[in-house]
Amino acid sequence: MCETSSRAERHISVLLHEALDGLGCENPGMFLDATVGCGGHSAAIVARHPDNRLIGVDQDEVALQIARERLQEFGDRVTLYHARHEAFDRVALEWAQAHGIEAPKFQGMLFDLGVSSVQFDDAERGFSFQRSGWLDMRMDASTLPESGALTAYQVVNMYEEKALADVFFRYGEERQSRRIARKIVEARAAAPIETTTQLAEIVDRAIPKKFQQKGIHPATRVFQAIRIEVNGELRELGDTLERAVAFLAPGGRLCVISFHSLEDRIVKQTFARLAKGCECPPSCPVCICGKTPQIALVSKKPVTPSEEEVRLNPRSRSAKLRIVERL
Structure with a gap:
């Protein structure tokens, strides 16, 4: 067994089943994994339905090599790119151009933030x-x-x-x-x-x-x-998530897994703002900003790992999954 295969098998994807359920990938569609890592989430997303396709992004070449080997069985249903997750939109447009179509609208998008086990x-x-x-x-x-x-x-x-x-x-x-x-x-x-x-x-x-x-x-x-x-992990996180929402198809889901309070706070505040819409001050009797809600919160509280998952993978103990749906 090669080293990359061995690393892929040792890698444990955090909140895997919860993320799959949140993304709704049992229905066929186009998906984005903005932080591929070793490819655990990506493999499970594509395997959920024979017509699922996925664009994967990661800035770590070592992790990408592991993911390439892990995902090769899916052939051209998976396309991987070396880039930071902030560049997901550039990557999506590059993929679309290569396939002769307009910008893709994703049924599901996943951002698994933080450090991978490979690192x-x-x-x-x-x-x-x-x-x-x-x-x-x-x-x-x-x-x-x-x-x-x-x-x-x-x-x-x-x-x-x-x-x-x-x-x-x-x-x-x-x-x-x-x-x-x-x-x-x-x-x-x-x-x-x-x-x-x-x-x-x-x-x-x-x-x-x-x-x-x-x-x-x-x-x-x-x-x-x-x-x-x-x-620069937190520098563009809020803006990146806001741009991600624009790439979702109506009813599409955006799932974000964070691992510390600073990340989760940005995710929570960004989602709350996009779900609220109107940004007029309370003193305004009627809305003058014209902004409407872009998303709905699937759950107000984040999804956290079960006791069993934490026992099997202690690194998951601080993980929080937040899910929103495009209106």
Whole structure:
């Protein structure tokens, strides 16, 4: 068995059945997986009906190679592209042009945000502090250093102390952000911080034991914050979801799986705004903005993993699935 096949089999898709039900992919149609990863969700979507077709997008070439092998049995029913999920509309139009049709209207669109198991499990990618690896954290590892792509090494070693603290507080909601930033700056004054375990040890020493949460490594929030900064994960999320709605067919579903409160907050607020429509102030007796609801919330509360799923896949414990339907 080749390495890519082995990785695909080890990969566990989060909230798989819930996402499939939310997308309504038992009915034939065109679907988009904007974050293909290892292809678990994509394979299940296409397998649900023999007439289902899917466009898949991912910025990680390693994950895409695994997905290509996993999805090859579906032939031309699946087309994969190397791109960030924010570029889904460009990809969809490129696909349409290649097939001689107008812009596709999707029956279902899936955004599975966050880090894939392929990225976490490869120490060289620098996403995890479980094993030592260079401070990288780029989701698109194909970018060359000379391209100016930001890395975790640059954030940790080149950001000023205040900027570091701001990143930890904004993207990690880390209350000890200033203390951690100060200790990092002190440590790098002696020698550059190069590996994940070096950084994790510095953070561990920076946070007093009384402030450390039981069962969670003290560096968890810091690593999350740096990863978000490196990849610009939240920068265009709200705008991307709003553009995604415009690509849905009437009655089409948009499903978003998020893994931390910052992502989920943006998803929730964006969906609430698009479901409300009118943006006039309460003082206006009648609507003058002319905006109408674009979507309906399938459920007000997010879908979360079952106890059984969390037991089988602990990484799913923080996942939240929100589903909306195009009006």
